[in-house]
Amino acid sequence: MRVISVTGQKGGVGKSTTAMNLAATLSRANRVLVVDVDPQRTSTSWAERAGDDLPFDFASNTDPDVIAQIRRLDHDIVVVDTPGNLQAAPVLNAVLAQSDFAILPITPAFVDIDPVHETVRDYVRPNNVPYRLLLNRVNRARGDRRLDAWKELLDNGEFFAGETGLPRFTNHIRMSALVEDMPLEGRVVTQYNDTRASQAAIQDYTMVSLELTSIWANGGDSLSERKV
Ligand SMILES: Nc1ncnc2c1ncn2[C@@H]1O[C@H](COP(=O)(O)OP(=O)(O)OP(=O)(O)O)[C@@H](O)[C@H]1O
Ligand SMILES: [Mg+2]
Numbered sequence: 001m002r003v004i005s006v007t008g009q010k011g012g013v014g015k016s017t018t019a020m021n022l023a024a025t026l027s028r029a030n031r032v033l034v035v036d037v038d039p040q041r042t043s044t045s046w047a048e049r050a051g052d053d054l055p056f057d058f059a060s061n062t063d064p065d066v067i068a069q070i071r072r073l074d075h076d077i078v079v080v081d082t083p084g085n086l087q088a089a090p091v092l093n094a095v096l097a098q099s100d101f102a103i104l105p106i107t108p109a110f111v112d113i114d115p116v117h118e119t120v121r122d123y124v125r126p127n128n129v130p131y132r133l134l135l136n137r138v139n140r141a142r143g144d145r146r147l148d149a150w151k152e153l154l155d156n157g158e159f160f161a162g163e164t165g166l167p168r169f170t171n172h173i174r175m176s177a178l179v180e181d182m183p184l185e186g187r188v189v190t191q192y193n194d195t196r197a198s199q200a201a202i203q204d205y206t207m208v209s210l211e212l213t214s215i216w217a218n219g220g221d222s223l224s225e226r227k228v
Pocket of ligand 2: 015016017038042043081082084
């Protein structure tokens with residue numbers, strides 16, 4: 001079993017959206033459970049709207065003692081959706097202590113840079129969890145050059161004090177009105193078909209889940225930055 005936490009102390013970067021849709025694409029080849037440990041319950045209400053149609057199991061729990069038992073579960077992959085504020089530090093640390101990998105979504109916005117760096121420094125590294133940043137809500141209408149500049153910025157660490165860059169997924173998730181409406185519709189990405197928008201979204205999340213699988217297959221833990 002692998003435990004993946006989707007985390008970051010900045011609100012609204014796409015943690016819940018990433019957790020639910022990655023879980024959906026991963027569930028095509030794995031028995032997947034999503035656990036919502038956020039008292040805000042965003043993914044829980046999304047899952048409630050989806051009902052029995054969800055392609056993975058779902059649970060919500062904010063009790064650090066229960067979270068500490070997460071590895072006893074009988075799933076191939078557990079994806080944990082975590083809170084986007086620091087009042088939840090005990091929960092976040094309980095989750096990271098059980099995690100094999102952390103995904104940190106970041107939108108291409110200046111205000112997202114410091115929080116993601118702080119989350120890596122204060123939570124992910126102290127718990128010794130391999131991780132990748134994931135560019136989310138990428139607006140392709142703004143052109144390849146802007147995307148390339150953002151990738152470069154994460155890679156060279158220009159804005160991360162004392163860093164040479166933070167590891168990121170090569171693939172990214174595009175901004176999508178369809179993705180934005182999924183919680184309201186009570187569906188996850190694999191439950192759509194045959195429109196251009198849905199094909200793009202399925203492709204994005206599938207590429208990231210394949211990249212994740214290949215990081216593991218290639219002994220990804222050693223590729224990722226570890227606690228210094
Ligand atoms: N790729 C995307 N394209 C368009 N909208 C997106 C995308 N990813 C997320 N969103 C939207 O951005 C908003 C914030 O996303 P989400 O709730 O997943 O963030 P979060 O990090 O979990 O927030 P919180 O910190 O409050 O838990 C939501 O309205 C969601 O639908
Ligand atoms: Mg959320």
